[in-house]
Amino acid sequence: MSLNSRIAQARAVIQPRLETPPQVALICGSGLGGLAEHIDAPVTINYEEIPHFKTVGAPGHKGRLVFGTFAGQQVVAMQGRLHGYEGNTAEEVVFPLRVMHALGARTLIVTNAAGGINTDFEVGDVMLIIDHINFTGMNPLTIGAEQELYRFPDMSHAYTSELRHKALAAAETCGMALRQGVYIGVRGPSFETPAEIRAFRVWGADAVGMSTVFEAITAASLGMEVLGLSLITNMAAGIFDAPLAGGEVLEVSEAISQKLECFMAKLFADL
Numbered sequence: 072m073s074l075n076s077r078i079a080q081a082r083a084v085i086q087p088r089l090e091t092p093p094q095v096a097l098i099c100g101s102g103l104g105g106l107a108e109h110i111d112a113p114v115t116i117n118y119e120e121i122p123h124f125k126t127v128g129a130p131g132h133k134g135r136l137v138f139g140t141f142a143g144q145q146v147v148a149m150q151g152r153l154h155g156y157e158g159n160t161a162e163e164v165v166f167p168l169r170v171m172h173a174l175g176a177r178t179l180i181v182t183n184a185a186g187g188i189n190t191d192f193e194v195g196d197v198m199l200i201i202d203h204i205n206f207t208g209m210n211p212l213t214i215g216a217e218q219e220l221y222r223f224p225d226m227s228h229a230y231t232s233e234l235r236h237k238a239l240a241a242a243e244t245c246g247m248a249l250r251q252g253v254y255i256g257v258r259g260p261s262f263e264t265p266a267e268i269r270a271f272r273v274w275g276a277d278a279v280g281m282s283t284v285f286e287a288i289t290a291a292s293l294g295m296e297v298l299g300l301s302l303i304t305n306m307a308a309g310i311f312d313a314p315l316a317g318g319e320v321l322e323v324s325e326a327i328s329q330k331l332e333c334f335m336a337k338l339f340a341d342l
């Protein structure tokens with residue numbers, strides 16, 4: 072079945088349950104699913120109910136779409152995203168984004184948990200993604216030639232500068248320091264070696280994580296405006312002499328959740 076037919080089937084199940092189409096899609100990263108709890112008059116649809124949606128396995132990811140209003144915007148939040156490291160292809164990872172776009176979303180706010188590579192960063196910092204390096208070896212636009220889709224998006228302005236300015240203003244209003252930097256996406260799921268992190272630093276990367284680049288590439292190909300945010304949940308391998316475990320993610324997001332909620336509310340109100 073063609074990609075467009077699969078998107079149409081998924082949309083056909085969702086659309087009758089919505090009164091108003093979403094304008095903004097929010098992809099909640101690890102530990103950041105709580106943002107979706109602030110959506111008013113929510114309509115929740117589990118991934119299992121939607122044709123062609125795969126289920127999620129990452130810790131702290133629920134696996135549902137939440138539709139409703141947030142700070143005056145019609146939003147759809149993905150509470151639980153898919154990852155390449157769960158055995159999903161890049162195309163499968165972005166299928167929900169394609170469906171959210173088909174439902175009406177033209178702006179994407181994508182969040183993630185990441186390791187800090189830039190040694191000026193601290194655990195608990197939030198980084199505005201200004202650009203990315205896709206080091207996964209995969210690309211969501213690698214699909215059979217018979218499928219109709221736009222394959223060659225310009226990535227020079229994938230993370231829209233207008234949205235970045237709005238994010239900086241929202242952060243200032245909420246007293247939240249916002250770092251800016253380059254995100255490098257890796258496939259995982261093992262953490263990086265210290266040698267890899269040193270190499271990534273030389274390449275100009277400030278934070279590393281196992282998501283986001285596929286969604287940003289797809290959004291660019293669909294002409295969507297994109298804002299990317301990384302929550303620095305740990306410093307990357309080799310910076311401190313302590314093993315990386317991944318368990319910190321939920322604690323770190325809990326610690327900054329109030330400022331993040333203020334920031335998100337201001338940001339959405341200004342979209």
Ligand code: HPA
Nearest residue numbers: 184185186279280281307
């Ligand atoms: N590396 C890769 N992905 C991550 C990390 C990390 O250090 N922290 C959170 N996600």
